[in-house]
Amino acid sequence: MTTRMEKAPTRAVFWDIDGTLLLTARxxxxxxxxxxxxxxxxxxxxxxxxxxxxxxxxxxxxxxxxxxxxxxxxxxxxxxxxxxxxxxxxxxxxxxxxRQGRVLANVLEALACIDREATLTSWVVTGNVEAGAVAKLQHYGLAHFFASVPGQPLRGAFSTRVEPRHAIVARAADAARRLDPSLQLSEMLVVGDTPHDIEGARLAGIPTLALATNTHTVEELDAHQPWLTLTALPEADAFRALLAQRFQPTTA
Ligand SMILES: [Mg+2]
Incomplete structure (x- = not known):
């Protein structure tokens, strides 16, 4: 395990959907x-x-x-x-x-754990258009973890036009800061499964937890130098402990 970015204890978790929270089996x-x-x-x-x-x-x-x-x-x-x-x-x-898709391992427990903590908030940061994100999260029973104000079905940021992914990450960060202006980038964490997630988060100034849970290997993800790469989302207690820790950069 290699950490490359300074990381304060996490207060806002930005979840990618496909390959990170769930698989739709294409x-x-x-x-x-x-x-x-x-x-x-x-x-x-x-x-x-x-x-x-x-x-x-x-x-x-x-x-x-x-x-x-x-x-x-x-x-x-x-x-x-x-x-x-x-x-x-x-x-x-x-x-x-x-199709027989599924919610990925430890996701329900991790989202429930964040939901219980007053100091932590889950956000969707996804390349899905909002209607697609709603359809997927409702179908797989995860939408309530991202419940938002009336008129906004999910808390987060979505694809709205042809644009680089980091623009979506930046909108999610802005939305989180509207809720809590004291929130720092080092207190945010993007969780994703592809190099695009890592690069998008880096350009928005946010650390990434990269998970080799879909089509990319640990080595492929690690080559893009996320804050941390793991084979899968840890169990709830270990994930909660990871979010609470303060990291200084170390050498591989
Ligand atoms: Mg993905």
Whole structure:
């Protein structure tokens, strides 16, 4: 275990969804394929690798035929991506029950543990569009851990346009600081399963706990120098202890 960033005790945990909290057994890809074919385009569905990509980045990949980077994109592409993402999100609630996905190990216990602590808050920081995040978290029984004010179904930040992932992380950090202006970046923790999560958090100035729970190995994640890499989310007591600790950088 290697820690590379100074870390104060955590007060706000920012959770990625896919591959970190849950796996949909590729139900999302069914929704993308349906939305793509309904868009009237008769090209073969491109072999996209969605892990860590935002929904709008996936839509841009489908529309342009390459995985980016997209940088500054035209308003026309933004609008086309929005149409495709809306089609995807509207299909998701119907396709989620078609696949046998699951909540990942120790997630329920970790979220419940944070929920009980007055000093800790869970936020969603996800490349999912908000409607997709709601569909997934409701289907897998996790939405209540992120319950927010009326009119905002989940506490967190979501994909809203074709943009780099760190813009989403920055919105989540801003939202957390609106709730508690004293919150420091070193008191925040992004939990994610891909290099995109690590890079997005780094650019937003927030440490990452990287979990090799999906398609990336510990070595692949560690190469991006997150604050900490683990094979899986620890059991609740160990996770709570990890959140409470203060870390100074050490050498690998
Ligand atoms: Mg993920």
């Amino acid at each position: 139900a999302g890809m069914i929704a993308w394929e349906d939305a793509y074919s309904a868009s009237g385009d008769d090209r073969v569905f491109p072999p996209v690798r969605p892990d860590g990509m935002t929904d709008h980045q996936i839509a841009a990949w489908l529309l342009l035929g390459h995985p980016g980077p997209f940088g500054e994109v035209s308003e026309s592409l933004q609008q086309q991506a929005e149409v495709l993402v809306s089609g995807y999100a509207s299909r998701l609630p119907q396709v989620l029950p078609q």
